[in-house]
Amino acid sequence: MIGAILQRHRTAAACAAPLALGVLPARLSCLLFAMALATAAGAQSPRGQQPDTAIVGPHVIEQTNALRSRHGLTAVEPDANLAEAAQKFAEFMARTERYGHEADTRRPADRAAAEGYEHCMVAENIAYVFSSSGFTSEQLASRLVAGWWQSPGHRENMLLAPATHTGFGVAQSERSTRYYAVQLFARPRSASTRFEVANRTDTPIRYEVDGEAFDLAIKVTRTHTRCTDATLRILWPSEIDGTTGVRPHNGARYVVARDRSGRISFQTN
Numbered sequence: 001m002i003g004a005i006l007q008r009h010r011t012a013a014a015c016a017a018p019l020a021l022g023v024l025p026a027r028l029s030c031l032l033f034a035m036a037l038a039t040a041a042g043a044q045s046p047r048g049q050q051p052d053t054a055i056v057g058p059h060v061i062e063q064t065n066a067l068r069s070r071h072g073l074t075a076v077e078p079d080a081n082l083a084e085a086a087q088k089f090a091e092f093m094a095r096t097e098r099y100g101h102e103a104d105t106r107r108p109a110d111r112a113a114a115e116g117y118e119h120c121m122v123a124e125n126i127a128y129v130f131s132s133s134g135f136t137s138e139q140l141a142s143r144l145v146a147g148w149w150q151s152p153g154h155r156e157n158m159l160l161a162p163a164t165h166t167g168f169g170v171a172q173s174e175r176s177t178r179y180y181a182v183q184l185f186a187r188p189r190s191a192s193t194r195f196e197v198a199n200r201t202d203t204p205i206r207y208e209v210d211g212e213a214f215d216l217a218i219k220v221t222r223t224h225t226r227c228t229d230a231t232l233r234i235l236w237p238s239e240i241d242g243t244t245g246v247r248p249h250n251g252a253r254y255v256v257a258r259d260r261s262g263r264i265s266f267q268t269n
Contacts, residue, residue, distance in 0.1 A: 082167025
């Protein structure tokens with residue numbers, strides 16, 4: 001009879017070094033969880049049916065995208081670099097029986113970067129499963145997806161709206177016969193939104209990006225980089241047009257300046 005063990009852990013540090021002022025908050029970079037499904041405590045699983053691990057990944061991605069579609073989200077596309085990072089980490093855990101997001105002393109984003117994926121966001125689900133009767137390829141994929149989906153933290157990763165790419169890896173331990181699995185979700189740095197805010201008035205201004213406030217001195221320009229869509233709002237001077245907020249687009253320059261009448265205005269260049 002298959003039982004379940006569930007572990008969840010978050011990390012407060014960012015999974016990637018900052019890209020620029022205003023980079024994606026750590027809460028999106030570090031949505032990290034772990035899960036394990038196991039047989040009754042202390043049981044060891046003899047080898048039963050053997051799945052074809054090469055086709056488990058496509059099944060997992062297909063099922064994950066079906067769940068995303070059901071929630072109005074776009075599909076995540078498989079990425080070779082993320083798949084390599086996921087597979088190597090799954091093999092490491094299977095070989096060493098060390099389990100955790102930093103089992104190899106690196107973070108998920110570090111492993112993705114090491115395989116050449118330039119990211120602005122990385123999230124990871126990990127799991128191990130075993131059964132005395134073994135698994136078919138479809139059963140193993142379904143067990144992993146169902147287990148992740150039933151956990152609020154893992155489900156949050158699966159439904160990350162900014163994610164555009166995914167990678168999956170799975171490996172079996174020779175010692176315990178457990179299958180260790182890794183699922184990565186990511187968004188490339190090239191998909192980041194980069195914009196500038198410039199103060200061309202004779203007075204300091206105050207504004208916020210996604211609720212984070214910034215002061216901008218006279219004749220100063222600040223650059224922001226966001227992994228996802230952002231909201232820009234001018235807080236002071238309060239009479240500026242556009243204080244209700246705008247959605248910055250990549251490459252835009254937002255200028256606060258005085259017009260010929262002396263009135264302060266908010267412009268897009």
